[in-house]
Amino acid sequence: MNNLTDTYAIIGAGPSGLAMARNFQKFNIPFMGFERHSSVGGLWDINNPHSTVYKSAHLISSKKMTEFSEFPMDEDVADFPSHYDLCKYFNDFADHFKLRENYKFNCEVKSLNKNEDGFWELTLNNDEKYLFRGVVIANGNLSEPNKPDFPGNFTGELIHSKEYKDPEVFKGKRVLIIGAGNSGCDIVVDAVHYADSVDMSVRRGYHFVPKYILGKPADTVGGMIKLPMKVKQFVDKKLLKLFTGDPERFGFPKADHDIYESHPVVNSLILHHIGHGDIRIQKGIEKFEGKNVHFKDGSIKEYDMILLATGYKLHYPFIDSKHLNLRGVTPDLFLNIFPPKEDNLFLIGLLEALGIGWEGRYKQGELIAQVVKSQLTQPEKFNEFASSRDENNEDLTGGLNYIKLDRMAYYVNKDVYLSKMKKYSEALI
Ligand SMILES: Cc1cc2nc3c(=O)[nH]c(=O)nc-3n(C[C@H](O)[C@H](O)[C@H](O)COP(=O)(O)OP(=O)(O)OC[C@H]3O[C@@H](n4cnc5c(N)ncnc54)[C@H](O)[C@@H]3O)c2cc1C
Secondary structure, three states: OEEEEEEEEEEOOOHHHHHHHHHHHHOOOOEEEEOOOOOOOHHHOOOOOOOOOOOOOEOOOOHHHHOOOOOOOOOOOOOOOEHHHHHHHHHHHHHHOOOHHHEEOOOOEEEEEEOOOOOEEEEEOOOOEEEEEEEEEOOOOOOEEOOOOOOEEEOOEEEEHHHOOOHHHHOOOEEEEEOOOHHHHHHHHHHHOOOOEEEEEOOOOOOEEOOEEOOEEHHHOOOOOOOOHHHHHHHHHHHHHHHOOOHHHHOOOOOOOOOOOOOOEEOOOHHHHHHOOOEEEEOOEEEEEEOEEEEOOOOEEEOOEEEEOOOEEOOOOOEOHHHOOEEOOEEOOEOOOEOOOOOOEEEOOOOEOOOOHHHHHHHHHHHHHHHHHHHHHOHHHHHHHHHHHHHOOOOOOOOOOOOOOHHHOOEOOHHHHHHHHHHHHHHHO
16 A cells, blocks of 8 residues: 555546646645546547547637636647647646656556545555545546437447547448537538438537637637626527527427527537538437337438437446435536535536636636645635535526536536636635
8 A cells, every 4th residue: 555645646637637736736735646548638639548539529619718828829729729739738738837747647546435534545457556635536527428228229330429530430321420419510520521421310409609700719709798698698699690590490409498508519510511411400219220210200211320429427437426425427516526525535627618618627626726725724714615515505507597417417607607716715815
């Protein structure tokens, strides 16, 4: 057993793990990171066997809205960089701040148990054991595929988007993509250039946002004026009507939610290709039968390949879920970071919000480091924080009625979230 009871462990060296490492470094808190891949960058490193990016993947939020503010991307990096650029960015970040030195690579954390003294026993896949004062889980939200069970059996080729890397796999095939989230929409556009035919099965309606509005990345337009959410929803819907029109005209169901009540699809090409007849929109799935797919409207079509773009599920195989305060399948955490009654267990990156970017994860890291520091140096401030943590009654929705899906259970309103983080951060100073 390696006894490191003054040190904090970080599980993962993706954007969130690196944001944590940098903040522990800034606050002079001893830390040690573990990453199962051979390098940093998380899912943005396509060579990481657990990466869920594909050859054509780019940011869907613009670089200015996503980057770490203390480490801006180079001027010559595009507005919506590719995963290659992003992998380089995270490697540069790790090198610039010398974070690699505190990481062990090619080691997967297999188990994490709290001992009777409150320290965390961490075991690696090579059976090495460590005892840490605390642990930050930064293992990502988008690597464990969600594969719904459809009735029947499909005898063609069936893959999940996690396995998809290269559009060559579509060559000469009649392809059906199931699901129209951001990955599904990227992949369906890839398939157009390779497949014999491309259909997309869609259950729910979406709001579509183009990548550019008036020649600027859409997420940078209008940011100067802070409007109340209801007014912003009204104005942005009008703006979208002007730029993308009505998705129902292209065969999509009517959205069952208002804009910003679910993550919008940011894609300038899908409606273009539907309009050119390259992609046909189909209803939800009734069942599979051989190579045939029966849709909810009674139509039947034959395919060679189905790609499930049905998203990912949260996955914490190394820790007993009793520590995570699960509500359904999602940890119910104060500020999406702090499990109740746990002084030395933190999650970073369990966060989705329009425009929150990696800077949002960085701010989480900053608050975690402050909380750790306060435990050691200002116990009365820490105790106050811990009682807010255990009450856990901050509303982070900004009054929006997010749709009831597992992946929306940790969605927050960016402005509200950052202002709450600031409030608790200031209270700890
Ligand atoms: C196609 C695609 C497009 C996206 N576009 C955007 C975008 O435009 N803007 C945006 O903000 N976000 C986007 N995202 C979301 C993305 O999740 C975040 O940008 C970011 O990668 C999250 O970082 P993370 O560190 O939390 O997780 P990850 O990047 O998933 O990193 C987690 C790391 O933990 C490691 N790990 C996991 N389990 C263990 C273990 N047991 N032991 C050791 N190591 C472990 C993994 O190997 C990995 O390196 C996109 C995601 C995808 C898939």
